[in-house]
Amino acid sequence: MTRRLFLTLFIFFHLAFNFPGLMAQSVSINTDGSSPDASAMLDIKSTGKGLLMPRMTQAQRAAIVSPATGLVIYQTDGTPGYYFNSGTPGSPSWIKIITDLSGWKTNGNSGTNPSTHFLGTTDNQPLRFKVNNIASGYIGILESNTFWGYRTGEFIGSGGGNTATGSLALWQNISGAGNSGFGAGALQSWRPNQNR
Numbered sequence: 197m198t199r200r201l202f203l204t205l206f207i208f209f210h211l212a213f214n215f216p217g218l219m220a221q222s223v224s225i226n227t228d229g230s231s232p233d234a235s236a237m238l239d240i241k242s243t244g245k246g247l248l249m250p251r252m253t254q255a256q257r258a259a260i261v262s263p264a265t266g267l268v269i270y271q272t273d274g275t276p277g278y279y280f281n282s283g284t285p286g287s288p289s290w291i292k293i294i295t296d297l298s299g300w301k302t303n304g305n306s307g308t309n310p311s312t313h314f315l316g317t318t319d320n321q322p323l324r325f326k327v328n329n330i331a332s333g334y335i336g337i338l339e340s341n342t343f344w345g346y347r348t349g350e351f352i353g354s355g356g357g358n359t360a361t362g363s364l365a366l367w368q369n370i371s372g373a374g375n376s377g378f379g380a381g382a383l384q385s386w387r388p389n390q391n392r
Contacts, residue, residue: 223238223239224239226240226241226242227242252270254271254273260288264285267280278295279291280293320338330347332344334352339352342358343365344361345364346364347367349366349369351370353370353371355369355373360378
């Protein structure tokens with residue numbers, strides 16, 4: 197027993213002091229024998245094969261115990277695709293990685309089909325547009341308000357059935373209903389019992 201312990205310690209210290217790079221080196225998987233990139237913990241190189249991520253169902257993904265932040269999987273059911281945990285191990289938040297096939301690009305899109313591709317919502321919630329984080333467009337289904345333009349309808353309040361186009365049109369329409377304002381500043385500050 198003592199001899200085996202001594203031999204194990206001897207080998208460990210011999211390797212640690214004579215080959216210190218073994219303790220903190222990167223790993224390379226390739227067929228050409230090249231060294232790994234120093235900035236990578238794992239460097240995979242191939243000209244004929246790819247990297248296959250773990251594949252699982254949504255239920256299996258949800259069953260991962262304490263998933264690390266940044267963990268990536270491929271979900272095979274529901275809305276298939278690559279997902280990563282943007283939350284913490286204690287409170288995971290799985291986000292689908294957007295690809296050219298699943299998201300709108302800021303430099304334009306091609307191959308769209310108007311029967312399946314759209315900008316908008318799929319629930320009963322309004323659609324809001326902003327410029328520089330300032331209200332610049334709104335389509336509301338419940339109150340039937342539609343606004344298009346910088347700060348148009350920004351403080352609509354409880355009014356319904358209003359339509360406005362143009363910068364600051366119906367800007368402070370606190371409770372007016374059934375108004376139409378077209379042009380910059382049209383009906384900018386209308387309130388009940390106020391001359392229009």
